[in-house]
Amino acid sequence: MIRALLLLLGLLVLAGIGFVRGCSGPRPELVSARMRGKVAEAVVRNAGSGEGLIQVDFRLRPRAGGPPLLKSERATLRPHEVARVEVQFDLARGDESVEVELDYPPR
């Protein structure tokens, strides 16, 4: 009985390790964000060993005040990949401050 329970516990631990290695999603981290003309650019790093679709939310705040400009983009990250995500804002002046939020899983 005790041997069976230990075996079950071992299987659970193996399943946990297998899950983490094989079924994990990405762990996106923001490296940098900036404006390049009318294009907002975010460099994102996947700190995890999993892959999957992430959501990048851009929020441009005009220096002179006023409502922010919003746009979202989705991208698939591979394990430990560093990627650049760009979004064009037609109404941007180019001097806005950029705020970026990363979401996994995308909501």
Place this chain on the structure above:
Amino acid sequence: MRGLLKRVVSEPGADTAESFVRRIRILAATYTVLFCACCAGEVVLAVYGKLFVTLAQRSNVETLTVLFLLVFYGYLAAVSAPGALGAARIALHALRLRFTPDRAAERRRQLAALGEPGQGPWAALGKVLERTDGEPLRFELRDDAGSHGIIQVQGARVAQLEARKDGSADLLAYFVRQVEDVTGEQVPIVVWGQIDDDEGERYLAQVEFARSLRQALGSPPLWPTVLLSAEQTEEVSRRLAQIAPSLLEDALLPDWEYQAEHKLPVIPEPLGLVSLGRSAKRADPVASMGFAALMVLLTLAVMVLFVIHPPWVPG
């Protein structure tokens, strides 16, 4: 297998005085772990609620599962809170005893703080217990702190009287196991009063009928009977005295009594053609709360794993 189930599920602390004391410590630790794990589960669900709702929606798991876990943790936290408080009081009492100059006075004060004694648990035995000299079978549970109640046997009914804080069903299990050990006879507990009192009363009425019939006929015992000699009674008293000091700690922990049922669906619902089952008339709180703690820890570990390593979901 039956013996193992009895030792683990029904009567885990009944074998020896040491195992009785160990059971109380395990129970105190179990209540504490269960309460803390439930609170941690509630916090994780509240803080990472958006993540779990999103995961549930994107992985074809009912979002209601999140709510179920919230209610599950809340219920078990409410059930285990008195036990966690009791465990804290046990620790506090132990600290006070360590630093007090008069241990007996401190223990008397602690016993008095438990309140007035009242009716304790009872159980029905498969055999009638009697003394060979015809004297009543009563065992007072007393130590330097005072009285922890009385175990009284009337026919097949064994009960704890004048118990502190509703008494302890495991005390009855310990008593019966010691009687078995001393007499060498099997004396099973067939009904637990806290779990099925109607069934117990019906059974005991039949036993009393058999005893009355025996008196009327002047015949040998009609119901299976175990006789205890004066020496055997003395030995049982001595074994009860060994655990009397720990009854103070036992009284601080709630005695949740449940039946237990284990089911293994071989062909699961909705077909449900074959399932294996096993049931126990009583599950000691160590078993029921221990299993609940295990389940809470397991689900909590999975949730923490999901927070640290979010699983892959379809895009």
